[in-house]
Amino acid sequence: MRLVYPVIMVALLCLSCQQPPTAESCKRFLPKRQKNPAARVVVNKQRPSSKTTQKRKVVLSDRWIKKKWIPFGPKRIQWSLEYLHIHVDEKATSILIDPKVIVVHWTASPDLASSWKLFAPARIPSARRYVRKFGRVNVSAHFLVDTDGTVYRMVPERYLARHVIGLNQVSLGIENVGGVKGKPLHDAQLEANAKLIRYLASKYNIQYLIGHYEYRKLERTPLFREKIKSYRTGKIDPGRGFMKRLRQKLKDLHLQGPPK
Numbered sequence: 073m074r075l076v077y078p079v080i081m082v083a084l085l086c087l088s089c090q091q092p093p094t095a096e097s098c099k100r101f102l103p104k105r106q107k108n109p110a111a112r113v114v115v116n117k118q119r120p121s122s123k124t125t126q127k128r129k130v131v132l133s134d135r136w137i138k139k140k141w142i143p144f145g146p147k148r149i150q151w152s153l154e155y156l157h158i159h160v161d162e163k164a165t166s167i168l169i170d171p172k173v174i175v176v177h178w179t180a181s182p183d184l185a186s187s188w189k190l191f192a193p194a195r196i197p198s199a200r201r202y203v204r205k206f207g208r209v210n211v212s213a214h215f216l217v218d219t220d221g222t223v224y225r226m227v228p229e230r231y232l233a234r235h236v237i238g239l240n241q242v243s244l245g246i247e248n249v250g251g252v253k254g255k256p257l258h259d260a261q262l263e264a265n266a267k268l269i270r271y272l273a274s275k276y277n278i279q280y281l282i283g284h285y286e287y288r289k290l291e292r293t294p295l296f297r298e299k300i301k302s303y304r305t306g307k308i309d310p311g312r313g314f315m316k317r318l319r320q321k322l323k324d325l326h327l328q329g330p331p332k
């Protein structure tokens with residue numbers, strides 16, 4: 073019986089640090105905080121092909137972009153694939169995209185926190201009655217630009233995000249905090265959008281740059297794919313003035329606007 077006490081004590085000590093396994097003494101055995109929950113499920117890290125360009129592109133740095141990932145666990149992946157089946161291709165097996173279009177938005181929410189919370193839940197809220205009828209996955213976008221021009225990643229670039237009817241499978245979405253009561257976006261956001269789009273255009277074969285309000289004009293292109301003809305929404309974001317100024321800043325990239 074005399075041996076029992078020391079044996080119990082040893083069992084209560086942590087194997088690595090020989091201390092009782094409290095949160096303070098044994099952090100290395102606690103679950104690691106995952107920086108990007110979606111990173112677990114990436115199966116194809118290959119860059120999209122660049123067959124349309126002959127010369128090799130120099131990809132600009134993205135180290136200035138901050139991270140504020142929305143949860144993108146198995147349910148969100150499953151519902152994103154379900155969205156593709158309903159709207160684009162019933163045989164789709166992956167939610168990875170090959171970006172060819174950049175779509176600029178505003179969140180119609182006044183600050184960063186409230187904007188981010190719009191996109192965080194995996195399931196579309198019941199309040200969004202119209203779009204809810206066409207898929208369970210919540211809306212989101214790849215980037216969120218704060219009013220001071222800080223850019224955050226919300227969704228990995230090559231994941232499908234639900235932000236624009238007919239083009240989700242080929243587009244990257246940039247959300248800008250603001251657009252409340254028709255207030256224009258800030259100059260800092262204009263600069264940040266331009267810098268972000270330069271980075272994205274250096275990495276992918278981006279053909280079109282559009283504001284969300286212009287998405288229906290791409291119905292005339294083969295990029296637009298939507299199986300349900302009645303599924304359309306009217307949009308005004310991010311405002312004509314913002315897109316005009318943005319295109320002026322980026323005219324050297326020769327990105328196309330919507331077909332006339």
Ligand SMILES: [Zn+2]
Pocket residue numbers: 176177178235284307309
């Ligand atoms: Zn939008």
